[in-house]
Amino acid sequence: MTDGWRAWLAQEKGAPATLVNRTDEALRVDGVTVDVEYSSVNFKDGLALMGRPGVVRSFPLVAGIDLVGTVVDSPTEEWSPGDRVLVNGCGLGETDDGGLTERARVDASWLVRVPDGLSSARAAAIGTAGFTAMLAVLAIEEHAASTGSAPQGGRPILVTGASGGVGSIAVALLASLGFEVTASTGSESSHDYLRALGASDIVDRHQFDEVGKPLQSERWSAAIDSVGGPTLANVLAQTEYGGVVASCGLASSSDLPATVMPFILRAVTLAGINSVYCPRARRQEAWDRLAMDLDLGLLDSITETVALADAQGVAERILSGSVRGRTVVDVKN
Numbered sequence: 001m002t003d004g005w006r007a008w009l010a011q012e013k014g015a016p017a018t019l020v021n022r023t024d025e026a027l028r029v030d031g032v033t034v035d036v037e038y039s040s041v042n043f044k045d046g047l048a049l050m051g052r053p054g055v056v057r058s059f060p061l062v063a064g065i066d067l068v069g070t071v072v073d074s075p076t077e078e079w080s081p082g083d084r085v086l087v088n089g090c091g092l093g094e095t096d097d098g099g100l101t102e103r104a105r106v107d108a109s110w111l112v113r114v115p116d117g118l119s120s121a122r123a124a125a126i127g128t129a130g131f132t133a134m135l136a137v138l139a140i141e142e143h144a145a146s147t148g149s150a151p152q153g154g155r156p157i158l159v160t161g162a163s164g165g166v167g168s169i170a171v172a173l174l175a176s177l178g179f180e181v182t183a184s185t186g187s188e189s190s191h192d193y194l195r196a197l198g199a200s201d202i203v204d205r206h207q208f209d210e211v212g213k214p215l216q217s218e219r220w221s222a223a224i225d226s227v228g229g230p231t232l233a234n235v236l237a238q239t240e241y242g243g244v245v246a247s248c249g250l251a252s253s254s255d256l257p258a259t260v261m262p263f264i265l266r267a268v269t270l271a272g273i274n275s276v277y278c279p280r281a282r283r284q285e286a287w288d289r290l291a292m293d294l295d296l297g298l299l300d301s302i303t304e305t306v307a308l309a310d311a312q313g314v315a316e317r318i319l320s321g322s323v324r325g326r327t328v329v330d331v332k333n
């Protein structure tokens with residue numbers, strides 16, 4: 001394809017991205033050329049598409065931190081035309097042209113093979129959000145294995161920002177692995193949705209809004225937090241002796257108004273989760289686990305699909321907190 005194809009381009013700082021026509025001459029010189037089939041809208045894509053700061057580092061840049069597609073052309077023997085591949089993060093849509101496009105050329109080392117049995121549309125539905133949730137679950141499992149503590153041995157695992165992309169897939173994954181899950185949400189209309197994903201209990205997120213005592217009653221064996229700020233401080237203070245909290249996001253705040261008390265008096269571990277620069281072997285491990293552990297019927301039930309031209313409308317909604325679950329972008333549509 002050398003004639004035009006469409007892409008969401010962030011043209012300048014502070015301005016919303018625009019849907020433009022590009023040609024192959026606009027692609028980077030080196031790398032694997034991918035016929036993109038699907039992308040998705042994560043919180044970061046919302047920021048990039050609406051011209052908000054913090055994601056796009058150079059202009060002009062194609063937005064989109066996820067892509068799923070088929071290899072068209074590869075300079076390395078590792079990848080061949082027809083291979084089904086995906087990229088999450090790796091600078092996509094931040095420092096390099098991203099995935100909200102019909103065509104991309106990316107570094108060969110960023111590519112992950114889409115696991116057999118997982119359709120390209122479902123791989124995009126999982127996207128960075130689901131990949132991040134899986135990394136958090138792996139951190140909890142590995143913590144339990146290394147300390148001999150059993151997260152399912154009594155108290156539930158808390159998931160905050162539960163109706164969001166990361167949170168929804170975290171709830172579904174943990175429940176399918178047999179953990180008891182409590183979901184924290186600010187959305188009353190999401191209670192049935194979260195129970196359908198496998199949450200056995202639901203708490204109002206506003207109980208975490210004010211920073212409480214440095215050590216509070218132990219409520220959680222572990223937690224996956226997408227919210228940050230006072231929420232993360234309170235969750236740390238409520239995590240049981242030897243527990244782990246996987247910090248994924250900052251939907252509320254990048255602050256951490258906490259003390260060291262949970263660490264030094266309860267041996268709580270704060271595990272940092274970063275999907276963008278995750279090493280390659282870990283990426284494939286996480287994707288293989290997602291293909292195995294995630295209930296794909298549930299994934300379908302939390303996924304909305306939109307055409308490429310409609311991605312910006314979803315961006316606006318994700319920033320206002322009114323998107324639930326995952327949104328796939330069918331870029332050929």
Ligand SMILES: NC(=O)c1ccc[n+]([C@@H]2O[C@H](COP(=O)([O-])OP(=O)(O)OC[C@H]3O[C@@H](n4cnc5c(N)ncnc54)[C@H](OP(=O)(O)O)[C@@H]3O)[C@@H](O)[C@H]2O)c1
Pocket residue numbers: 042043044128129132160161162163164165166167184185186187190205226227231247248249250251252273274275276318321323325
């Ligand atoms: N570490 C990484 O590599 C990585 C990867 C992906 C995402 N992230 C980060 O993780 C966070 C979640 O991403 P996402 O794509 O899941 O976003 P999302 O779909 O917008 O979900 C965020 C959820 O957080 C809750 N929330 C929103 N504003 C809040 C506030 N002010 N206070 C408390 N809760 C609030 C809402 O859930 P309820 O309505 O249920 O309360 C919302 O659905 C973002 O900060 C994102 O940048 C990090």
